[in-house]
Amino acid sequence: MNFYRMLNIAAAALLFAAPAFAEVRQGLDFKYQHRNQKTVNGEPSAIPTEYGEIPNGLILEKYKIDFEAEKYFIDAEVTNLGLNNQNARVEGGDPGKLMWKAGWDKMPHLFSNEARTLYKDEGNGRLTISDTLQSFNQPLTAAGYNDSIKIQLAAAQPVPLGFEVETSNMDMHYRLAPDLTLSFGGWRQTKQGTKPQPASFGFSNAVEVAAPIDWATNEAFFDMELAKKEYQLAFSYRMSDFRNNIPSLTWDNPRRLVDQAASSSGYSTGDQSASGQLANAPSNTAHVFKVEGGFALPMNSRFSFEGGYQQWKAFNPMLAYTVNTSIRPGGVAGANNPVPPFDASRRENLPDPNVDTNIESFSYLGKLAMRPAESIRVALTHDFYLHENKNKQYTMPGWGMFDQLWHQEQVQTPREGFSDAKTKLAVDYDINSWLSGDVGVMRTYKKQTREINRINEYEGSLGFTIRPSRDFFVNVSGLHQERRGNGMDFQHYVRTVSAATGRSYFSDAPGMRRPDVADRNRNQGRVQVQWNHGEVQASVSARMTQDIYRQGKGSTTGDDPVVHPGLMGLITDQTQAYGADVSVPLFGGVSADLFYEYDFSRRHLRSSQTACAGSTAGTSVGLGLPGEPACGAGTLAPTVMTQDPRTRWETLMRDHSHVAGIALNWLPLAKLKTLIGYEMVSTRQNLDPINAGEFASTAADPYVSFPTSRRFQQTARARAEYRFTDSLAMAANYQYDKFDATDFAYGEVPLRDLGNASIFLGANPIRNWYSHTVSLATNYRF
Amino acid sequence: MRIRSSWAVLVAVLAGFLWGTGSSRAEEVAATKPGSGANAEFVGASTCLGCHADKEGFKKNLHSRSFLNAKNIEFEKSCETCHGPGSLHAAAGGDKSNPDFLTIRNPSKLKAADGNASCMQCHESGHRMHWKGSTHEMKNVSCQSCHSMHDEKANGGKAPLLAKASPAETxxxxxxxxxxxxxxxxxxxLVEGKMGCTGCHNPHGSPAEKLLAKNNVMETCFQCHQDKRGPFLWDHAPAREGGCAVCHDPHGSHNEKMLVTRAPMLCQRCHVGGRHPATAYGFSAADRVSNRLAYKGCVNCHFQVHGSNHPSGKYLNR
Structure with missing residues (x-):
């Protein structure tokens, strides 16, 4: 409402001021639209667009008014007035002296219009389920609960799932003196609504809630720049303040009304606490200072530099370890359920009443760019970035697991940080008038707080630019990169030492191929071709990347020859993308626009190994080593902790995508433009086992490939536009959209029964749908 | 050893370039630069528009209007500021066979480096501070590839004078x-027009890889996703150290949330051992019936994947 009042005032002010301007131009685009959308396969409903609505009725697509005077101008524009993706902006000034602009934008982020939930939002991040329902479910057996929850979910209330993003901005650019400019402004963004939030109580009870969102970010900036022909110097400061008005989320457990501490067997079923609690994204503030500049040097050379400092801080009340009031001394103890020496649900037992976190970053860049001769360009760059974690560090005596039980293990909060130092030399040489070549070498040195904590990366690149005429351009380049770490820093991995064997069992397996740190060889190639000749425009681009991960230095086993002996994780990763974009005149006033892309990725993934358990679930009895019971013999079965090579599996994940579009434009008359077009986006994902291990795959139940996951979106459109006068044009539009998808994660996987019911919101993002949309549009300029 | 070999190859290639056929470059420059126009004089924009009436719109565009305020250049002198003195060209009267016709300097017909030098007379500041030595500059991309100084297609003649209808199309x-x-x-x-490529990239050169507008991927994403900024009590190491692109593909994906692949395989790229069975979830009928496979996979439980500020958030599930 405030926005519309402001808009009216601004519009009135502009119209009042209109006579002062030499020229006023206006443009109006509006249309009457009707859309008929249906779902297929009996799906209840669907959302056709994630970021905006496609409504029926009269729509004001755009109104634009420009005021021009000899020195000043003001342009204002409103789009999609009254819709949930509307936008307004105004800008103006005296170019070169003072420029200003302001804007307001609204954008939805829709997840689903068919979600249903058992929960009621009581405000301030509290989601409740009726006591009646909880008390009804509490005494039920696992099977009884499973049946009950299906009935309850069918009768659950619809809940809107999505949030609105509103962004306002204003900034100004003022030239104080011919070489000195000031810029300053502000930006405010709010996000309000709901988002689908997993909120589980245990391994097998996936619960999803419509979590309320109420975020606001305010930012301000100030820049000052001195720009002489020979040198430039700029200073900038930016402040960003993010406020989360719902700092925590607390939600009821549909299985229980009264808190109870878990027994050992209750660990995975998640039916002990009456509610759960999580910490939402923390409110935080960032300050960024930057100085940059450059100056000319002899021999057509230039040195540019940048230095920056940032601080990110969060300061929030720390939540209690758990909201389960039964997790206290005297609670139920079990093998997996040590009793804490204090009441874990009370905040006074925390190490600190607040979470005090702080990250500081320092960066600098120095770049020497030279053109010592007409035909050669050289750039030598060194930059450094330090991301230093200065969080207050706490030693925790343990933690509440899913609000079900206490896990007693002294642990220190981490301080993840890193630094990058890059040095790069690039040389470009014009071999002759139409051919240039470039070579580059780069070394990056990274330090990190854990995993592989020192990394060297070497890169060499070679490329050619072919430009035989100003209409034709080919760029071919390739690079080879080798990344080498200082080895596995396994002592930093979380581990449990087996009382039976004395061996270490790691939570995150040493030796894993973490894509961003593991030793890797990368090969990459790139081709870009562009041809513009008259009305013909064509471009082709292709990019191919192959990553091969390697074992690396150091022990991956913690010096235990039987622990994690092999490579695991991501072994290779290949991606290819090919794109083409062509505009070409055909015949008789017909022209065509086409684009096409194919991309492909192939990832080879290998597991570590699985240890064996006895007939009693969860009882680890051995590794199948000499002197120990053989894994797979008798009642022994593979289970947690991954040691036996015979249970290792490998798989290939493949993604194929085709995106294509064609539009034919026909101008049968000077005033008549017609268009027919078709676009499609087809993506497909396959997961195929290579080696499934010899235990889990049996003749009766062999490993098979996953069902293929697909998305297929098609759009066909037709348009005819007739320009009656220079000021008035009208157009008739028709559009057909169709979306088809299959995905095992959403439809084809039956969830585990017997007390492991999952409560999802029913917010399936891949419902199949189709729609017909017709509209009559008018464009009027005056 | 292999690294040493690679360096040797690169040095050899570099030497080959330096030794190459550079002499023809000088001939090229002589042919394309208005060297023979040394005796030309300034004639003023009115003379230029006498023939180039299609450039009349230049009077009103941002570029032309900024000349006076920013550089104290009257409109009458604006054309020849970039194109050089035009008296000989004008005197040729459109006769392309007359050598004087070619004495005018047309940046879009010069080699990219020469043409760009004209623009950089005034524009080597602001976002273009690091243009020299940047990826696009080194690859011979010219300013005219993206910008239209006279007949802008986007934003009604106001900044940034693009050659195409939007930054993305450019x-x-x-x-x-x-x-x-x-x-x-x-x-x-992007398709909905709510953001553009320049929201994340600075095509004029930046200190960061991939011409990112900020220092790295993480800082670029945090421009809009401040809720992920933390700092957190419990970080997810790759989200902090490796950056968002370890798991997300910001240019679009088959998967929800623009994930590079789906969970649980996304997570199993690293977490293949650990306290959960190292199962190839879903490859047998028995284990396909698993919450670990449905919907968000691992994230059904470990939902604070970007970090947690809960004292019990060690495994990112609170």
């Missing part, structure tokens, strides 16, 4: 594969 000229990728089911609102 970038798609060379990055054709991105035009299609951004249309995949998991995408940012």
């Amino acid at each position: 970038c798609y000229q060379c990055h054709a594969e991105k035009k299609a990728q951004i249309r995949k089911s998991g995408h940012m609102p």
